[in-house]
Amino acid sequence: MSSTMAGRARAMCVALAAAALASCGATERTLTPAVAPSSGGTAALGPPAPTVPADRLVGKWGLGAYHRDSDRPRTEKEARAQCSNPYVIAKGSNGGVIMHLADEKEPEELFLKINGGKTYLGPTGPAPMAEDREIVSNDGRVVIMRFMDPDVIKRYGTSIYVRCGA
Secondary structure (H helix, E strand, O other), X not given: OOHHXXXXXXXXXXXXXXXXXXXXXXXXXXXXXXXXXXXXXXXXXXXOOOOOOHHHHOEEEEEEEEOOHHHHHHHHHHHHHHHHOOEEEEEOOOOOEEEOOOOOOOXXXXXXXXXXXXXXXXXXXXXXXXXXXXXXXXXXXXXXXXXOOHHHHHHHOEEEEEEOOO
């Protein structure tokens, strides 16, 4: 191999490695606030901050689910009644929250992720993944989440979490 070809091969490897490292940043577990580009064209320094800080999900919640939007008020009332046996969301050791994935017996640490202006909660990886759920709304008292996997949403519907004691 000539020195020119070897140099091109090395440059290609460096470029591929740089691209691979850049894509790793998109799945980072800790989310840092983005810096808006200035008029000078400065790029954002990190992914946008989640619309729901992980700490605001920690606590005891009444949990319900519905399939039709017209059922939401009734389901919210029923979820509030579940506070006598609440679903507990704990703080994870890596900045996420401890919750169950669909159909999983054991809870695991899930992370907030942003993509296209939407907030997702799920395992480490790009959003949205099939295992993720989108945080549709959150007013601090009621959080509504929708699974991304069409099969899972057919079975479980849209989840509504009502903070206990609120």
